[in-house]
Amino acid sequence: MSEPDEVRKAAAGAVADLTERNALLVADLAAEGLVLWDLRRDAAGTPRGRSRPVLPWDELLNGPVPPARALERAVQTDGPARLLLVNTFPDGPHNASALDALRRARPDATALTCDLRLGDLLAEVIADTPLNRWYDLVTLQRNDDGRLELACRLLFPTGARRGEKAPVAVECEAADERGTVFAVVASAQERRYTLVTRRTMRVPPGRYTVTAELGGPGRVRFRGLPAEPVPDDRTWAELIGAIPARLPPPVTAAHLVCAIEVSGPPERVAERLARADQTIAHAAAELRDRLRVSLLAYGPHAFERRAVDAPVEIRLWAGTADEALDELENLAGTTHPGYPHAAALECVLAEVAARLDPPEPGARTAVLAVGGRPAFPPRVHPSEILPCPVRHDWAAAVDVLADRPGTALGAIHDRPEYASDVWLRLSDGAPADLAAVDVQRLGASLGLAPAAAQRLPFPLAGSP
Amino acid sequence: MQPTGRVKENPGMEPERGAPPAEHNIAMWGPPGSGKTTFLAALTIAMNRRQDGWKVVGANGPSTDALIKLTASLATQRRFPAATRGTERYRWYLIGAARERRRSLLRRRAPEDVRIGLDLLDPSGELFNQEHSGYAGAHGELIDNLVNSRGIVFLFDPVREFEDGDAFDYLHGVLSQLAHRMLDSPEFAGGRLPHYLAVCVTKFDEIRVLETAEKLRLVTSDVADPLGFPKVEPEDAQELFRTLCEVSATGNAEMVHNTLAQYFRPERVRYFVTSAIGFYVDPLIGAYDRDDYQNLLPEAESSRAVRIRGTVHPINVVEPLLWLGQSLAADRRGRSAR
Ligand SMILES: Nc1nc2c(ncn2[C@@H]2O[C@H](COP(=O)(O)OP(=O)(O)O)[C@@H](O)[C@H]2O)c(=O)[nH]1
Ligand SMILES: [Mg+2]
Numbered sequence: 062m063s064e065p066d067e068v069r070k071a072a073a074g075a076v077a078d079l080t081e082r083n084a085l086l087v088a089d090l091a092a093e094g095l096v097l098w099d100l101r102r103d104a105a106g107t108p109r110g111r112s113r114p115v116l117p118w119d120e121l122l123n124g125p126v127p128p129a130r131a132l133e134r135a136v137q138t139d140g141p142a143r144l145l146l147v148n149t150f151p152d153g154p155h156n157a158s159a160l161d162a163l164r165r166a167r168p169d170a171t172a173l174t175c176d177l178r179l180g181d182l183l184a185e186v187i188a189d190t191p192l193n194r195w196y197d198l199v200t201l202q203r204n205d206d207g208r209l210e211l212a213c214r215l216l217f218p219t220g221a222r223r224g225e226k227a228p229v230a231v232e233c234e235a236a237d238e239r240g241t242v243f244a245v246v247a248s249a250q251e252r253r254y255t256l257v258t259r260r261t262m263r264v265p266p267g268r269y270t271v272t273a274e275l276g277g278p279g280r281v282r283f284r285g286l287p288a289e290p291v292p293d294d295r296t297w298a299e300l301i302g303a304i305p306a307r308l309p310p311p312v313t314a315a316h317l318v319c320a321i322e323v324s325g326p327p328e329r330v331a332e333r334l335a336r337a338d339q340t341i342a343h344a345a346a347e348l349r350d351r352l353r354v355s356l357l358a359y360g361p362h363a364f365e366r367r368a369v370d371a372p373v374e375i376r377l378w379a380g381t382a383d384e385a386l387d388e389l390e391n392l393a394g395t396t397h398p399g400y401p402h403a404a405a406l407e408c409v410l411a412e413v414a415a416r417l418d419p420p421e422p423g424a425r426t427a428v429l430a431v432g433g434r435p436a437f438p439p440r441v442h443p444s445e446i447l448p449c450p451v452r453h454d455w456a457a458a459v460d461v462l463a464d465r466p467g468t469a470l471g472a473i474h475d476r477p478e479y480a481s482d483v484w485l486r487l488s489d490g491a492p493a494d495l496a497a498v499d500v501q502r503l504g505a506s507l508g509l510a511p512a513a514a515q516r517l518p519f520p521l522a523g524s525p
Numbered sequence: 526m527q528p529t530g531r532v533k534e535n536p537g538m539e540p541e542r543g544a545p546p547a548e549h550n551i552a553m554w555g556p557p558g559s560g561k562t563t564f565l566a567a568l569t570i571a572m573n574r575r576q577d578g579w580k581v582v583g584a585n586g587p588s589t590d591a592l593i594k595l596t597a598s599l600a601t602q603r604r605f606p607a608a609t610r611g612t613e614r615y616r617w618y619l620i621g622a623a624r625e626r627r628r629s630l631l632r633r634r635a636p637e638d639v640r641i642g643l644d645l646l647d648p649s650g651e652l653f654n655q656e657h658s659g660y661a662g663a664h665g666e667l668i669d670n671l672v673n674s675r676g677i678v679f680l681f682d683p684v685r686e687f688e689d690g691d692a693f694d695y696l697h698g699v700l701s702q703l704a705h706r707m708l709d710s711p712e713f714a715g716g717r718l719p720h721y722l723a724v725c726v727t728k729f730d731e732i733r734v735l736e737t738a739e740k741l742r743l744v745t746s747d748v749a750d751p752l753g754f755p756k757v758e759p760e761d762a763q764e765l766f767r768t769l770c771e772v773s774a775t776g777n778a779e780m781v782h783n784t785l786a787q788y789f790r791p792e793r794v795r796y797f798v799t800s801a802i803g804f805y806v807d808p809l810i811g812a813y814d815r816d817d818y819q820n821l822l823p824e825a826e827s828s829r830a831v832r833i834r835g836t837v838h839p840i841n842v843v844e845p846l847l848w849l850g851q852s853l854a855a856d857r858r859g860r861s862a863r
Pocket of ligand 2: 647
């Protein structure tokens with residue numbers, strides 16, 4: 062009888078000697094029969110063990126083949142392999158004699174007798190095996206010119222053991238809906254990387270210091286992320302292919318100015334408010350506290366005698382996304398009566414152009430109009446729409462906004478096929494359709510979220 | 526189809542018993558929707574603004590009532606008269622304080638008023654469409670009307686022509702019948718009708734009309750006009766009319782001009798560029814603004830109905846009538862002197 066420690070030591074020695082080619086066969090002489098474990102290292106150097114189906118004693122000892130021959134054949138291997146024999150059921154009627162027979166057939170084998178659960182022991186031995194590779198985290202590196210390159214961050218050197226921890230700073234940019242991939246690769250001297258493990262997690266954009274914890278070869282856990290794991294069936298090649306060539310400069314601050322037309326049928330107005338809500342919520346999810354929101358509600362001018370002409374209401378200026386969402390709720394149910402064929406979008410644009418602070422580097426401004434009616438022209442116009450009473454000129458205001466650095470314009474229109482010139486100018490000829498807004502695309506075109514092609518599958522290497 | 530008699534029972538058009546007869550009769554004529562009713566509604570306002578003593582009065586009860594209603598609608602409610610249903614018949618007098626004709630040291634005669642009868646027979650669009658191929662009903666009445674007058678105000682609506690282009694059909698039908706009825710008249714000399722004709726291009730206040738005039742460089746402005754309204758000089762009005770005829774929707778309006786030339790004596794035709802409502806005048810500015818002159822206001826998102834935006838300033842509404850009145854008066858003096 063040996064001590065469990067002796068078995069452990071023998072197993073650890075044999076596992077340490079494993080290579081991709083040199084396997085280890087562990088024969089467990091158990092109560093019900095012979096259980097065989099194949100162990101070898103995979104391409105990443107991680108020892109992997111698999112058990113074969115039990116060979117019952119009855120089959121081995123009472124079959125057509127003589128027992129000694131049957132046992133010898135059971136432990137034959139295709140390639141070079143060490144053999145470790147462990148009798149884990151010393152009291153069994155067949156175990157001792159079977160062990161003897163196997164020792165005779167394979168004098169090179171290590172043979173031990175100890176009552177223990179061999180599967181558990183092997184798992185522990187594997188987990189305790191020191192790394193024989195370097196483990197790196199796959200990150201992306203932004204060059205000065207914005208180009209992106211794969212760059213690895215060392216997590217664990219060779220010889221590292223279970224329980225070791227490595228802090229690593231990363232910056233998560235917006236990923237697509239499948240999340241950010243935390244991938245660990247192994248490399249030996251020759252620096253050829255092999256994927257060890259990967260976890261895809263939905264991580265809100267931001268800087269994080271992540272703690273990588275080694276759980277043994279092939280096992281790395283990441284702590285310190287407010288993340289939710291998601292399944293991911295992309296191949297390594299697909300992931301690499303999803304890396305954009307370059308990354309746009311980071312958004313340090315963003316200001317979304319949302320102008321909503323509150324004229325026309327109430328259900329139409331409600332729909333516009335709902336779209337504005339979605340757009341703001343989406344931008345807030347991407348940018349969090351980097352986002353400021355302004356909200357303008359506008360209707361038509363009033364040309365009636367003695368009517369008060371106040372078509373534009375600034376409901377919020379540079380507030381938080383939450384304030385904006387609340388204000389949208391307050392707006393529900395409002396409609397401006399007045400001139401039926403136009404709304405004062407020209408006054409909105411002039412007001413916004415005048416109100417925006419001077420642009421700051423790295424700060425984005427997005428001006429989004431949500432509505433349907435044409436703007437009032439600055440003077441008598443073939444459309445026969447009356448001129449804006451204050452003679453605001455939407456084309457001039459759009460020019461000012463379009464020339465402003467870091468500023469993007471966008472439009473959601475009730476019926477894009479009928480959109481008038483101001484709506485086309487605001488949206489590069491293609492307003493989003495109120496009935497089917499792709500908020501993600503809209504956010505990207507407004508510069509509030511990276512476009513699909515700019516989403517990063519891996520985290521950026523952060524500065525610690 | 527029976528031609529209607531020359532003397533008709535026509536209570537709506539008859540002056541009230543006891544009213545002195547008019548010296549001249551003028552008939553107003555134009556396709557449905559060309560602005561006849563509005564033109565008349567603007568007449569009181571226009572005369573009021575002139576302050577030269579002219580006024581309009583109804584020749585009978587219904588016409589007086591209509592006059593009051595139409596004027597109030599335009600001036601106070603800023604609404605266009607409701608589209609004519611059935612057939613409207615109005616008879617009004619334009620009464621002007623005439624120049625004193627004869628002075629006498631001994632006898633100071635009160636100056637005689639000039640009195641011009643003004644008839645409007647306004648069949649609605651549907652009636653017109655049903656009838657305009659024959660003499661029946663209102664249409665025959667209209668021809669009677671024209672036969673009995675020697676002055677015609679013909680309204681030509683260029684905006685309608687841009688869209689429908691049906692003026693020629695209308696004009697041609699009426700003129701052929703009028704000519705037919707007057708064949709035996711000694712006045713029908715040289716194949717031309719004896720009438721004086723004031724061709725009024727209406728809706729000068731609309732963008733498309735003013736812009737056409739501007740493109741032709743026919744627009745002037747009168748420094749003496751406190752409102753500074755754009756204006757087409759009387760001698761240029763015909764050119765504007767002809768150009769407007771050319772751009773009509775069917776292309777037929779081109780023939781309108783030729784048809785008029787064919788039936789009327791050139792020296793008896795005059796062209797006027799008119800607007801019943803005039804250009805918009807911002808009360809704060811108090812004058813015409815070339816960037817903002819439309820005087821129409823759409824009523825609702827879903828309809829084409831319009832209202833009048835500001836104060837009504839009729840353009841060339843009185844002038845055609847006075848020209849006709851003076852021409853007819855001169856004609857009569859000439860004839861009686863002979
Ligand atoms: N812009 C403009 N529109 C007018 C004017 N006069 C009439 N209209 C328009 O033309 C329509 C028809 O006018 P109306 O007088 O009823 O025509 P009628 O059928 O000839 O009596 C009105 O409802 C107005 O919309 C005018 O002076 N200017
Ligand atoms: Mg009428």
